Amino acid sequence: MSDRLSPIADDAPIVLEAKGITKQFPGVLANDQVDLVLHRGEILAMLGENGAGKSTLMSILSGLYTPDAGEIWIKGEHVTLHSPGDAIIRGVGMVYQHFQLVPVMTVAENVILGAEVVKAGGYIDIREANRRVRELSKQYGLEIDPTAVIEDLPVGLQQRVEIIKALYRQADILILDEPTAVLTPQESNELFQIMHQLTAQGVSIIFITHKLKEVLTVADRIVVLRGGKAVGTVYPAESTEASLAELMVGRKVILQVDKKRAQPGKTVLKIENLEVLDERKHKVVKGLSLDVREGEILAVAGVQGNGQREFVEALTGLRPVVGGHIFIEDEETTHSIPRKISELDVAHIPEDREKHGLVMPYSVADNLVLNRYFHEPFSHRAVLNRDAIAENGRNLVKEFDVRTPSIETHAGSLSGGNKQKVIVARELSRPVKLLVANQPTRGIDVGSIEFIHNQIVAQRDAGVAVLLVSAELDEVLSLADRVAVMFDGHIVKTLPIEEATRERVGLLMAGSEEE
């Protein structure tokens, strides 16, 4: 639907214009002289890597940050935004990546919050609020039950509530921050339909993303940000994924991982009917079974929040198992402590690198021996050998291309991609039988993603069994030898990569059972 070279929207009146926006954070120039124009009824995609300055720019447009320099014009008026409230008054509504909804309240309560219509004594007529929400959902085709409690709703519907929240405040400029990050491909398509319905009624949308495919399907115009600068404005019809990626990264990028056929050997990891509880004591892993053989990558695909985190934590010994069995080679590790599992030559790249992957205030060198400091040569009779640790640090920093001022730098001050490289270096620089990688490339730059993907494939080729857990379907499809789709705490189906099409996996991720 966006195959027109000069969209009609370009002739439509300008609703929002940013001129020369500059924002400096300590040590980073997040936005550098960024210009932006948004027309009425247009879907403008804002494309860029993590750290390119997309979120900063949007936070400026929605009043959360004030720019150091530059002007914002909304509907022909020069404005200064001091708070999100200022932006809302002028019709700018932001849908944050992390939903700003109160989980224990109803849809209607969340929608009216902060803009309540009250009667005498501050009394809220909740029936009237429900009616308003129904009215809005009908007008824009966003079906929802106003009396449902947020925490009972799937993320796709929660996102609708966020959009309705903005529309209730009469927003006609919507900013959607990475809206598809938490959706299945099908849910994303529904969102795109909703976006077109909105623009048909005169709403203008800025759509922030780093997913190239989506941009090409949904956008009327694309602005690419890199290193805080707007490096180009292009139209979908004249772009390809490769050209966009090049613009985004600033060099040619190989999007496809180059790999040979897998040569699977004997089974390394075997899991039978695993059951695990979450923090609230709800069972979130419900009878999960799978096995991984040496020399293959088994990718667990699924929308976030289907028990992946708890599953990986149980597998690596971080979370108690309440049912089922885990075997690594011939050893049962169902109730083993993390040290024991690690000592069985299991490498773990955790989902939350800042919480489980690194000790932030420790140096890079110390972080690089966290799994081995108690062995020779790093310690001798319980006393650390500083020279050996430093030597190891220098070697790994070089080998894994970690960009750090020195090996004594605190891990916490590195960029996301370099933090991840430190973890990968530590985990893979010793003999490994099983590699468990949970969301190994989330939120890091394309260059680091390439590097880490190649490392994972190299491990596989060396005969390591790899369990990859990822919510990024592209990552799953480009790395996996077999795809196990996880939904609602168990594996609904395991497909060889040849049969794992985007559509089929997407449907399975949404929980639709195949016969």
Added chain:
Amino acid sequence: MELTAVPRKISTNWFIKNRWLVLIFIIIIGSIAYAYAVNGRVTTAVLASTLRQSTPLVLGALCGLICERSGVINIGIEGQMLMGAFLAFMANVYLGNLWVALAIGILAGALMGLLLAFMSVTLKMDQIIGGTVINILAIGLTGYFYISGLTTQGKFQPFALGPLAEIPLIGPVFFKNPPITYMAIVIVFVLHYVLFYTRWGLRTRAVGEHPSAADTVGINVYKMRYINVTIGGMLAGLAGAFLTLEGVGTFERGMTNGRGFLALAIMIFGKWTPLGAWGAAFLFGFTYAIQTQLQFMGVNLPPQFIGSLPYILTILVLAGFVGRSRPPAAEGKPYEKEGG
């Protein structure tokens, strides 16, 4: 694709939804009716005493819940009560006007609430430490400035609310009380209404559950917390004033005697709702009331055992024997505003 919400399998009928509550209520009413038939005078006395004993507890619990609903844990209720009690007493001694003394007690609580708000909202201190500061400060100040042997001009006396006081059992229990006891009952209902049916309540709960959600729709999280914690302090001050102006009539060192901490248990027992707290406070008040009656009746139980009943009940409540309840999600976490 299925995008509809999973409906909760609960009945919309209030009586069925709360069947256990209804059952307990019926049992309690039944036992009271039976006791009244057996010995009307004692039953009335015990229940009247229960209501009065529960007054400082429910006020303390309301203080705790209004603070926690807005996201600030208040373990300084004990200290806020003690300051309220002390200053109300001193005002009564030197100014000789009970109503002025009452106002000063409330004001003292408000200032202590403001201090907690300053520590937890502005300084972003650990809220447990902040509450402890208040408790220690109150014990120290009141202990240092208290002079024994002071006499007052008397205390609040009960007055009957016209014909309502003539109803058997209910009349003498509910409608023949001193003013602060009446106030507490009114405040319970007002707070319940405000918290669940008004704009202020919706915003307070939002700030306590998900402050950044409230912030992004233009609600001032800091202001909401400041005001709620200060109002909470006023309630604790009122509870303290009750002790010196209505209950005991005089001040002693450490006279709150752990009531501020019991109030927290009552707040949890009542699932962070004012009406629930009221019900829970009755139960605790009853354990106090029965102590005196059992001693009158010559029941041969060591008084230390009966005296420990409220605390045993507290342990049971806090150990989760009364069903799980969920505290406000953001309580205890200082809110760090983004941007700059």
